[in-house]
Amino acid sequence: MALILLVVFLQIMFFIFLLRYIVFVEGALVGFVVAVYMSHDLGFHPAYGVTVAILIAIANLVLQSTKIGFALLATTFSLMYANFVYEKLVEHYTPGDTTWGWFGAIVCFTVSMALHGATFINRRETLNT
Secondary structure, three states: OHHHHHHHHHHHHHHHHHHHOHHHHHHHHHHHHHHHHHHHHOOOOHHHHHHHHHHHHHHHHHHHOOHHHHHHHHHHHHHHHHHHHHHHHHHHHOOOOHHHHHHHHHHHHHHHHHHHHHHHHHHHHHHHO
16 A cells, blocks of 8 residues: 555656656657557658657647747647546546536636646746846
8 A cells, every 4th residue: 555655646746757858748648659559550760750749749839938829838738638627526536516527627727727838937037038
């Protein structure tokens, strides 16, 4: 039991560490999904998938360094996270009761936008110094 609690604690701490760098994690995640899609579903060589994944991650970072790109991507990713939480809560944990799904989606969207905003402010302050 203690080992399970330790593993869960380490997973939570790792997740919190990743949330600190949410912009980089999103770029890598989108690149990874595209690379897997290219190599498995489209039949491309994995080297092409890795190359495209790196280019997508770089493009994501460049887009998120502008105010308009950051606002669009932060809102898009936050809505995707909120939709995922809503679907999981409604379909798996509370079937038939959409109240908890909406509550979880709103909380997830708010927290995700706050994390994006904090990352944007920290990066802007770092660039100005």
